[in-house]
Every structure is written in structure tokens, then in C-alpha cells.
Amino acid sequence: MLAQYQRALNQRAHTSRRAYARCNAAVSSQVVTAPPKEFISSPGPAVELDVEALQKRLEARAKAMIQLEEQEVASRTKVKFVLKQQIGLGECWKVVGKVPELGSGLPEVAPYMKWNNGDVWTYEAKVRSGTFAFKVVLRKPDGQYLWEDCKERILEVPFGEPEKVVEITGVKFK
Structure with missing residues (x-):
């Protein structure tokens, strides 16, 4: 899964600067090592993610959203x-x-x-x-x-x- 994500990120980064900016913004909080600026024009090192940390953050956000929804529904x-x-x-x-x-x-x-x-x-x-x-x-x-x-x-x-x-x-x- 990580390899697929890296390929997709590389492909987007090579297509346009805007696509790279969007991908980078989406994973900026999970990036362990950031790619160099030359990454836009030439192939470079892939972005590494801490998958476990990402999963924990997503789980925490989902639990928080469920709690908020339950509080809202209770007041209806x-x-x-x-x-x-x-x-x-x-x-x-x-x-x-x-x-x-x-x-x-x-x-x-x-x-x-x-x-x-x-x-x-x-x-x-x-x-x-x-x-x-x-x-x-x-x-x-x-x-x-x-x-x-x-x-x-x-x-x-x-x-x-x-x-x-x-x-x-x-x-x-x-």
C-alpha cells in the first residue's frame, strides 16, 4: 500500500507543481522526511510515512467525530x-x-x-x-x-x- 501511495505521489509530483503542492499539503503532518525541491523536476527520494501514527490519528479523529455527533443527537x-x-x-x-x-x-x-x-x-x-x-x-x-x-x-x-x-x-x- 505504501509503495502504491509513493508511486501515485511521484506521478502527481511530476505532472505539475500544483499537484505536488496538494499532495504535500495532504501529508505534511505525517511526513518523516520531506522531499527536496528538485523532486518536482526529477525523480528523487520517495516520501516516507509513519503509517502507524497516521492510523492512530485517523482513529482518534473518527472517535472525536462520533462523540460530537452523539452529543448533538442527544440535544435534538x-x-x-x-x-x-x-x-x-x-x-x-x-x-x-x-x-x-x-x-x-x-x-x-x-x-x-x-x-x-x-x-x-x-x-x-x-x-x-x-x-x-x-x-x-x-x-x-x-x-x-x-x-x-x-x-x-x-x-x-x-x-x-x-x-x-x-x-x-x-x-x-x-
Whole structure:
């Protein structure tokens, strides 16, 4: 892997000065021995990396990012979507919104609502504060999606509110 990286670095360095600058900037904190300035115009010594140190730094950054995400998610408002409507066997509801927690507008990625007794469908998510548009989508057994025939519904999530329930009514299709 290190040999492949060195070949790629050498190839980029020979192509242009800008490419060399980008590669050098990307690995500047991990460089043990820096290449001489002549490296740009002629083949020279390869850049040596402390792979273990690089892996440890990446792991530490990943752990820090996970901790930050967990802290942010913990402070978000818990939103419960509730829909009471009977549908056919093999069909299910999805909540599709323009936030990552609701599939970023993509029904294939959006979360499924959970069926409960009495044909009550629910979905709970920790959503960041703000105003978001969403719709309810029916997933058919053959994988097709039917979007409800209405304007996008608006969800307002105030900052600091611990929980919010959104009752979804009047779902109609063309």
C-alpha cells in the first residue's frame, strides 16, 4: 500500500507543481522526511510515512467525530410522527423529508413507519431544530412509491423542546 501511495505521489509530483503542492499539503503532518525541491523536476527520494501514527490519528479523529455527533443527537428534539390509516397487505408508510433523519427527500432511504394495533403507524426520530418540509409516501409490495397528492407538509421543530408529536391526517392519492 505504501509503495502504491509513493508511486501515485511521484506521478502527481511530476505532472505539475500544483499537484505536488496538494499532495504535500495532504501529508505534511505525517511526513518523516520531506522531499527536496528538485523532486518536482526529477525523480528523487520517495516520501516516507509513519503509517502507524497516521492510523492512530485517523482513529482518534473518527472517535472525536462520533462523540460530537452523539452529543448533538442527544440535544435534538424527539419527534413522533403518527398516522392512522388502513392500507393493503404488504404496503407500508414512509416519512420522506428534506433532512437526513427523513431520507433527505429520497423515499428509498427514508425510514419506514412502524405498524401498531388499530392501524396506527408511528415513527420516532431525533430531529435537529428548524423548519422542514415532508410528505408521507406509501410503499407498494412491488417496490413502487405513491406520493400523497398535496403540498409538502411543514414541520417546525423549536430548539430545546424535548418532544413533539406530529399527527398526520388527510392522506390522499391521485
